[in-house]
Amino acid sequence: MPKSLLEQLPEIVANGRKQAEKILEGLESRQRVRLQTRELVLPARDAAAQDWVTAQKRAAQREVFAPGQTSLLHNPQAMLGDGAQTSAAEAPWTNRLIYGDNLLAMAALLAGDEHTPSLRGKVDLIYIDPPFDSKADYRTKVSLPGVELEQKPTVIEQFAYSDTWSDGTASYLAMITPRLVLMRELLADTGSIYVHLDWHVGHYVKLVMDEVFGKRNFRNEIVWHYSGWNKQLQSSFEKRHDTLFLYGKTDVQYFASYFEQWESKDEYVKKRKQKVLFDSDGRDYVLSDAGNGERIKRYLDEVMKEGVVVDDVWHIDKLNNSAKESVGYSTQKTKELLGRIVLASCPENGLIADFFGGSGTTAATAEDLNRRWITSDIGKPAAMIMRKRLIDQESKPFLYQAIGDYQVEAAKVALGRDFRIGDLSQIVLSLYGALPLPPDVNPQRNLGHIAGMELGGKRGSKTLVLADSPNKLTGTATLKKAIAQRDNLMGGWDRVVVLGWNFEPSIGETITALNDARLEVLVIPPDLMDKLKKKGGIDKLRGQVRFSSLQYLTLHPVQRIRSTLNADEEALNVRLKNYVLLSPEAINLDDANRAKLQAVANAEPLALIEYWAVDPDYDGQVFRSVWQDYRGNTANDADTLRVVTHAHLTLPLKAGPRKVCVRVVDVFGFEAEVVSTVESAA
Template sequence: MAKSLIEQLPDIIAQGRAQAERILESLGTRECVRLQTREVVLPPGQGACPEAGAPGARWMNRLIHGDNLLAMAALLAGDEETPSLRGKVDLIYSDPPFDSKADYRTKATLPGIEQEHRPTVIEQLAFSDSWNDGTASYLAMITPRLILMRELLADTGSIYVHLDWHVGHYVKIVMDEVFGKDAFLNENIWHRTANAGRRGADRQKRFDTVTDGIYLYTKSGRHTFNQLRRTLTSQQQSAYNRVEAATGRRFKLVTLGNYSQASIQSLHAQGLIHQTSTGSRYKKYYLDEASEVIGNLWTDISTSTASRASESVHYATQKPAKLLERIIQASSAEGALVFDGFGGSGTTAAVAQRLGRRWISVDIGKPSCTVTRKRLMGEGAQPFVYQTIANYPVEAAKAYFGRRDLCTDTLSQIVLSLYGATALPSGLHPQYQLGQIVRRSVPDGQVSKTLVLANSPAQTTGAATLQTARSLRDHLLGNWSQWGPWDRVVVLGWNFEPSIGQVITALNDNRLEVLAIPPDLLDGLHRKGGIDRLRSPLHFSSLAHLTLHPVECRSQGLQDILSVRLKNYALLSPDAIHLQGTNRAKLQSVARALPLALIEYWAVDPDYDGHVFRSVWHDYRGNTAHAACGAGSGDALRVNAQAELAVPAKAQPRVVCVRAVDILGFETEITTTVGARP
């Protein structure tokens, strides 16, 4: 008989501890995980910031794309720019998936191209909240992450874990083991909505689920806690039914009870005693001084209030800002460091910024990071860095296979299989795993032959890779292939040179296709439980190519005025767009008619050093700041296609880099050299 979940829990926790211990043992070794800064985001008006790691450099908040297990390993390890954050985080808010078996999607609205010009709405998968072995594999995921969160947490820190009825009770058992039963402070019950939106027979069989549970634990008894109060409800205020004639203040009367005579005299001296016509005396409580201590039942923050519409970023699991305000204000002080490992729509980061806290937000989803970055810029955040896991595919593979001596050939074979290719004999090329797809059409019996090259996660796909792929397509023959020469070649890559779009366009080879391997492929394998279960929803994504008009530079005193204009944005493999059915058709239609409308965000680094991109100027869809000053498109569904920025004059040629992120979260960039000042 299969073990029950309760019987499995000890093994799940033990395995989670072992996984976390392996990570902790790697800290300080060459095996430790590192972070790579992809972009320093400088919102308008914030000015330049000191180089990270330089003397006097201030803290830089962090938005990190990648698996939070790897991100936390990197934060615990530290690097040359930022010391280890072990024991340095003051507050953790964690809103992990709820094991709800649901797929969550994000929406993007594009300009309409039909005759009536109605906007086009497309949806893409943000994340799938389903697990191969159900709750058991969910708990196996969350356990090592909770252990690493405890390592990050300061002795005076607290952690809030936000869950619902699906797994909350099981996760509490895990947290009792990780943090200790005595470290448990509260289960905060959040009354999030008036009803669950169910209809029909289902609603007649059970009560509506209208609450979530938010478990609060501390690392020690020395945690920060600020008692919060709230104003009274209208019903509570109705009890203050008397009006003081002299001041017009509303008050209510409360019996004096066990007050001593000395206390009564003191209250009388303060004018707080009311005596009735019959001689009875009461204490006066004024409405304008009244408030209520907030307990663990939170009924005053709804997901359905009208005020929520103004803060919506169209992210399915977005939490209200007021919820995070309560948590951050209660359990941290100004300047404290707040960590969110399941960043979602970026509410934690946005509220922490607003309340004067430092923050780190991590999410494995590109849509989440795109939404968060845009949201933070829209709210005028302080400069922050956008980071990824250095050599992410390799690190993710190590974590997935559970060993350090990862055989990248094995991973490449998995990639070939997921793409639908049959692996060719090993040794045909020392650097790449090769596969083939052979299809015979039914009507005429014609055979199409595709060679597939899967690049290693440890290698960068660039011009040399593409030249090799074309050479193999044209010349690789042998007795193992009964089909003769190849019709085309497909290159599957994990990492790409920034100029890959330019290289592909310059080659102009319609028998060559280059696709990106999904960065969360291994996470999907883990969730779904193997290749066969993952194969159906998997998409190898199209790369994009951004083109510019010639960059203009004119002198103005001690400054150069740069004019950068977007020319075109092309999806190089439109059929490989990471969307299903009608959503893909809608996007392709807009891409043909209004290609620049696919850009969600773009930025300019006027002096790119080839390593870290610094967005001195940026624009994003819905940016009213540019529109207000006459520089914007005036269209909330499109970015402004032209940037003008003033930069210090430079005698030498300058390298201008432009980076764009499309509505699906994919990045592309292009560099150009602007001549020296005469």
């Protein structure tokens, strides 16, 4: 007879602790998880206004991000938030939006690196709103001009959700336990954590939290009561509340009493059930018990100023879809709800973390209330929504980061932590249909050939295949080496195929410049290791893996024009020309939706762009976006389904060439970049 959930719980918690302990033990190793900074976002959503770079109110911050100060930009604490307190030995702080598995994100935050100190014991408040309904629909609707597509979650997202619910509540608890352990490690001794759930898994998670944080550190079970539509009651009362469990890390937890203002004198009198009296000058008051049997006067105008202490039942409405703050995210919470949590449990300038970021309400609220923040999500749509929302809010500059070496971490899970990169290359070659070359010419085990002709003599089969490493960027050097091996190795080959995981931003330009018809560059599916884990082996996966072509961006010639009004300024004009989508086969669409997508891509390719940004002084390492546009940004135009295709930037005059980088993100979250070196302003 299978064990009940209650019987399984001790084992679930023990295994979760072991998983977290292995991560903590690996924090000092050379192979520790790192974060890659994909973009330094300096919000400037209005192209008609003077852009961020020349804005007087941020002149001091411009110095922080000046070209040449790369070391600061690599430091994820390279921006001093307004009023933030830092010691002389401590670098300023930069807020962070992280795309990827939160378990790996937390491991990277705990580890730190040569640019970033560990955040162990540094977080003042953690709020999480994890998925808690296994029947939730995680499909994403993508609106394009004249058509609406329905995209299923990426395979990475699907695996995350299916792992979460594969064995019902038991697997959900197995998912959440190690994450709660790492969250406790991140919390400051004075810190607090709020876990937002409902009746599906709420009180099972409370049992886990009692084990992780200690029953003595439980503070409140908060009931968030909200209004809703009346339903016909058949077998139960209507469900109209969620639950938030509040725990401290220690008994010295920071907490600020929170008061609500009375809406009116009538509300106060009605709730207190007291009689209103008037003194000789007509001033209204009530008689209240002082606690020792004495009755004292309480004037209502003074009572109204004092407010009422908030209890653990919060009557706050859910978000109305037509509300100004709505971003169209199904589980979006309100700023009113998060604001109450932040004001009560995080000091001003304190640090807040949300590892199930969703719509970004935690980060947006932290911006409003002068708190620092970190947020992450494994969903690409969520990451895109959060980035746009924070730009729209004109937030302080923030880092957009991703998990470094995600494929390596996934391979450790699928193949064991002792795997070698060569093992992974062999798997990739096999799934592409290539046989390995002999060891004497293939010491790294990353070269193969397409079966069809026997090896022997001077020549083997016609196609050479190179599987590049997941912990490096495939770029110019790799492609030139592959071409040289094609022409010289074992007497030469007719063509070479390079399979890459991660690519240099300028890879499209590199391929164009090489202009080699006998070179093909394909993308290894980023979810390959997750598929391997789920399918149970290479044989079951063979024939089901698609290696896709790269997406790429082209521009019209970038113009630099010296200002006729200000001798110290110049204008930069950037115009998008074309965008070629990554193979639609790699996107999780059914046939009907894929056909609709192809029609839009053929007719209006730039309509596929969700977001684009410009770095006018790209250093080749960190992309600093000082101008952005995105679909739905009505500051630039009234078209909510298209981006503007022309950027005009006013910049300080610069002698010599500018290295201009343009980055686009399409509606499915795929990125492309182009770098253009532009000579002095005319």
